[in-house]
Amino acid sequence: MTPSIRASSIKPSPTLSLDSKAKALKAGGVDVVNFGAGEPDFDTPDNIKEAAIKAINDGFTKYTPVGGTDELKTSVIEKFKQDNNLEYEKNEIIVSCGAKHSLYNIAGALFNPGDEIIIPAPYWVSYPDQALLHDAVPVIAETDESNSFRITPQTLESCLSDKTKALILNSPSNPTGLAYDQNSLEEIAELAIKHDFYIISDEIYEKIVYDGFRHSSIASLGKDIKERTIVVNGLSKSHAMTGWRIGFAAGPKEIVGAMTKIQSQSTSNPTSIAQKAAVEALTGTQDFIPLMVSEFDKRRLYIIERLNKIEGITCSKPLGAFYVFPNI
Numbered sequence: 001m002t003p004s005i006r007a008s009s010i011k012p013s014p015t016l017s018l019d020s021k022a023k024a025l026k027a028g029g030v031d032v033v034n035f036g037a038g039e040p041d042f043d044t045p046d047n048i049k050e051a052a053i054k055a056i057n058d059g060f061t062k063y064t065p066v067g068g069t070d071e072l073k074t075s076v077i078e079k080f081k082q083d084n085n086l087e088y089e090k091n092e093i094i095v096s097c098g099a100k101h102s103l104y105n106i107a108g109a110l111f112n113p114g115d116e117i118i119i120p121a122p123y124w125v126s127y128p129d130q131a132l133l134h135d136a137v138p139v140i141a142e143t144d145e146s147n148s149f150r151i152t153p154q155t156l157e158s159c160l161s162d163k164t165k166a167l168i169l170n171s172p173s174n175p176t177g178l179a180y181d182q183n184s185l186e187e188i189a190e191l192a193i194k195h196d197f198y199i200i201s202d203e204i205y206e207k208i209v210y211d212g213f214r215h216s217s218i219a220s221l222g223k224d225i226k227e228r229t230i231v232v233n234g235l236s237k238s239h240a241m242t243g244w245r246i247g248f249a250a251g252p253k254e255i256v257g258a259m260t261k262i263q264s265q266s267t268s269n270p271t272s273i274a275q276k277a278a279v280e281a282l283t284g285t286q287d288f289i290p291l292m293v294s295e296f297d298k299r300r301l302y303i304i305e306r307l308n309k310i311e312g313i314t315c316s317k318p319l320g321a322f323y324v325f326p327n328i
Contacts, residue, residue: 006133006135009132009133010129010132010133011129013125013126013129014125015036015037015038015125016036016037018036018037019034019036019037019039020036021036022034022036037242038174038237038321038322038323039236039242040237040240040242040292040322042240042288042292042295043240044239044240044241044244044277045239045240045281045285045288047280047284047285048239048241048277048280048281048284049277050280051276051277051279051280051284052273052274052276052277054276055272055273055276055277056273060272060273060276061272061273062272063268063269063272064269064270064272064275065269066260066263066264066268066269067093067094067095067096067256067259067260067263067269068093068094068095068248068269068270068275069095069272069275069279070090071275071279072095072275072278072279072282073090073093073095074090075278075279075282075283076093076095076248076250076282077089077090077093078282078283079282080231080250083206084216084217084219084220084231085217085220086217086219086220086226086231086250088250089253091253091256091257092250092251092252092253092256093248093249093250093256094248094249094256094259094260094263095246095247095248095269095270095275095278096247096248096249096259096263096267096270097245097246097247097267097270097271098234098236098245098246098247099202099204099232099233099234099236099247099248099249100126100247101245101247101263101267102232102234102247102248102249102259103126103127103130103200103202103232104130104133105249105259105262105263106200106230106232106249106255106259107130107131107133107134107136108134108258108259108262109255109256109258109259109261109262110165110166110198110200110230110255110258111131111134111135111136111165111166112135112136112165113134113135113136114135114136114137114163115136115137115163115164115165115166116136116137116138116139116161116163116164116165117131117136117137117138117139117165117166117167117168118139118141118156118159118160118164118166118167118168118197119131119138119139119140119141119168120140120141120143120149120150120151120155120167120168120169120170121140121141121142121143122143122149122173122175122176122325123140123168123170123175124170124173124174124175124202127168127170128140136165137163139159139164141155141156141158141159142155143155145316145327148176148178148316148319149173149176149178149325150178150180150184151167151188153187153188153190153191156188156191157191160191160195160197164195164197165197165198166197166198166199166200167188167192167197167198167199167200168200168202169188169199169200169201169202169218170202171185171201171202171203171205171215171320172205172206172208172209172215172318172319172320172321173205173320173321174205174321174323175323175325176318176323176325177317177318177319177320177321177322177323177324177325178318178319178320179209179213179215179319179320180216180218181216182216182221185216185218185221186221188218189218189221189222189224189225192225192228192229193224193225193228196228197228198228198229198230199218199219199225199228199229199230200229200230200232201217201218201219201229201230201231201232202232203215203217203231203232203233204232204233204234204236204237204238204247205237205320205321205322206233206238206320207237207238207289207293208237208238208292208293208296208320208321208322209293209319209320210293210296210297210300210317210318210319210320211317211319213319213320215320217231219231219250227252228252229251230249230250230251230252230255230256231249231250231251232247232248232249233247233248233249234246234247234248235247235278235281235282237321237322238289239281239288239289240288240292241274241277241278241281244271244274244277244278245270245271245274246270246274246275246277246278246281296322299322300317300318300322300324301317303315303324304316304317304324307324307326312328313326313327313328314326314327315327
């Protein structure tokens with residue numbers, strides 16, 4: 001039996017495959033340092049776990065609306081307002097089974113066969129394959145360490161064509177830890193408006209930043225860029241909830257409506273119990289986050305110092321996320 005052409009055009013997620021192998025070795029008694037998946041090694045805070053337990057005990061275990069409960073959407077809207085100076089209506093919000101699922105829904109709702117999707121390199125491994133799964137064409141934009149791996153206006157313009165549909169912007173970034181300052185975002189926004197393409201803004205690491213850096217969402221720069229931006233976020237990294245599978249996206253109601261329709265034919269709603277936990281994550285105490293970030297910062301400085309002592313290796317400081325990207 002032969003798999004479909006579409007399935008044959010992609011490869012399994014390298015990070016998840018590597019993570020699975022590392023966990024299997026560890027289960028077999030091998031001492032493994034697992035650098036596979038991008039996953040906080042902290043436990044989910046107790047108040048979030050307690051909210052999930054209460055949901056189970058209260059019988060909140062049935063289907064919910066496809067795109068998330070009103071309670072959770074309200075919490076997401078408030079999060080965008082407080083953290084990002086962005087205002088959305090409920091029909092501009094969708095809750096999915098993780099930010100990865102949100103991105104997949106965006107691809108289904110936005111990409112047509114032959115559309116070109118600009119992806120700055122280095123990039124998270126799933127971006128190109130999600131484009132290919134929807135018959136779109138990944139256009140890889142090479143970046144340079146001298147500019148902290150940010151895509152410049154010149155590089156971005158060189159990648160544009162009459163088939164350009166979107167730019168995937170990941171800030172802070174997996175795998176480099178780069179983060180875009182407001183000036184860089186304004187330059188990108190100007191080009192998106194001028195050349196009429198969408199921004200898919202993956203902001204899953206927004207809470208994990210260092211050295212006083214302040215995250216800004218490109219969608220907050222004005223009405224024109226907000227209308228062509230879909231912001232993706234979630235709780236996996238900020239609240240150590242990778243296995244809970246809660247992500248969310250905000251954008252134009254037409255795109256979000258299409259995403260909801262696609263989700264209705266795939267997973268339906270995210271897990272009801274995880275949605276209750278997500279409300280607590282967004283509205284309860286946030287004291288856990290700075291403690292986690294402080295520990296990540298110690299590790300960042302520790303590993304960078306030691307990498308830079310190795311002959312032939314240099315490693316600059318990432319501004320966000322929990323990765324380093326050495327030059328070897």
